[in-house]
Amino acid sequence: MSKLFRAVIMGPPGSGKGTISERIAHSFGLKHLSSGDFVRENISAKTEAGVLAKTFIKKGLLVPDHVMTRLLLPRLEEMTKCSWLLDGFPRTLAQAEALNSACDLDVAINLNIPLETLKERLRHRWIHPPSGRVYNMCFNPPRVQGIDDITGEPLIQQEDDRPEALVARLRHYKDIAKPVIDFYKAKGILYTYSDTETDQIWPNISTLLSTKIPTIQSDARCASTH
Ligand SMILES: Nc1ccn([C@H]2C[C@H](O)[C@@H](COP(=O)(O)OP(=O)(O)OP(=O)(O)O)O2)c(=O)n1
Numbered sequence: 001m002s003k004l005f006r007a008v009i010m011g012p013p014g015s016g017k018g019t020i021s022e023r024i025a026h027s028f029g030l031k032h033l034s035s036g037d038f039v040r041e042n043i044s045a046k047t048e049a050g051v052l053a054k055t056f057i058k059k060g061l062l063v064p065d066h067v068m069t070r071l072l073l074p075r076l077e078e079m080t081k082c083s084w085l086l087d088g089f090p091r092t093l094a095q096a097e098a099l100n101s102a103c104d105l106d107v108a109i110n111l112n113i114p115l116e117t118l119k120e121r122l123r124h125r126w127i128h129p130p131s132g133r134v135y136n137m138c139f140n141p142p143r144v145q146g147i148d149d150i151t152g153e154p155l156i157q158q159e160d161d162r163p164e165a166l167v168a169r170l171r172h173y174k175d176i177a178k179p180v181i182d183f184y185k186a187k188g189i190l191y192t193y194s195d196t197e198t199d200q201i202w203p204n205i206s207t208l209l210s211t212k213i214p215t216i217q218s219d220a221r222c223a224s225t226h
C-alpha cells in the first residue's frame with residue numbers, strides 16, 4: 001500500500017542540512033520545507049508572526065516555540081497530499097511535541113559533524129539572502145566569486161557564521177537538540193550520520209530512503225521548493 005512519507009533533518013549550523021535536503025528532494029521527489037525560508041517569507045510579507053519573529057532574530061535569538069509552531073503547522077496542514085522533508089524544525093522538544101501532535105513522522109535524520117569541520121565550512125559559506133541559495137567557496141563555489149549564479153546579485157556572509165559566534169551557537173544547539181534527539185530515538189525513527197564529508201554521508205542516507213520510500217505514489221511526490 002502506498003503512503004505519504006514524512007521526515008525531518010536535524011543537525012548543528014553548517015552540518016549540511018540544506019545541502020542534503022536538496023539532494024533528497026531532487027532524488028526522491030519529496031518537498032523540501034525549510035523553516036528558515038518560512039521565517040524569512042513571513043518577515044518579508046510582514047505577517048503578524050513574521051513581525052514578531054524578526055524582533056528575536058535581530059537579537060540573534062531563536063524564535064519562541066509558540067511563534068514557530070504558529071508559522072509552521074498551518075503550512076504543513078496545506079501539504080496533506082505531499083511527502084515532505086522538514087529542515088530546521090523542530091529545534092526544541094516543545095516544537096517536536098507540537099509536530100508529533102500534527103502528524104506521524106517516518107524518519108528523523110540527525111547529522112553529527114565534528115566542530116572543526118563546522119567551523120571550516122561556515123568560514124567559507126556565502127549565501128544569497130533573497131533566495132536562500134547557499135554556496136561554499138571550496139565545496140560548491142559560485143561561477144563568479146561573490147555573485148549568485150541565477151540572479152547575478154551579490155552574495156553575503158552571515159555575521160553568526162564567524163568562528164567566534166559559532167562556538168556559542170553550537171553549545172546552544174547541543175543543549176536544546178539533545179531532548180529532541182532522545183525523543184526521536186525513543187520513537188525508533190532516529191538515524192544518525194557522523195562524518196566530515198557530505199559526499200560520504202549521502203550514499204548512506206540515499207540507501208536508507210530507498211528502503212523507506214519505494215511505496216510513495218507518483219502523485220505524492222511533490223516538486224522541490226528550489
Ligand atoms: N525552528 C526554528 C527555525 C528557524 N528559526 C529562526 C532562527 C534563525 O536564525 C532563522 C533562520 O533559520 P535557518 O534555519 O535558515 O537559520 P540558521 O542560519 O540558524 O541555520 P543553519 O546555520 O543551521 O543553516 O529562523 C528559529 O528560531 N526556530
Ligand SMILES: Nc1nc2c(ncn2[C@@H]2O[C@H](COP(=O)(O)OP(=O)(O)O)[C@@H](O)[C@H]2O)c(=O)[nH]1
Pocket residue numbers: 011012013014015016017018019020121122124125126134135136137138139140196197198199
Ligand atoms: N567542504 C565541504 N563543505 C560542505 C560539505 N557539505 C556542505 N558543505 C558546505 O557547508 C556549508 C553548510 O552547509 P549547509 O547545507 O548550509 O548546512 P546547514 O547549516 O546545516 O543547512 C555550505 O556552505 C555548504 O555548501 C562538505 O562535505 N564539504
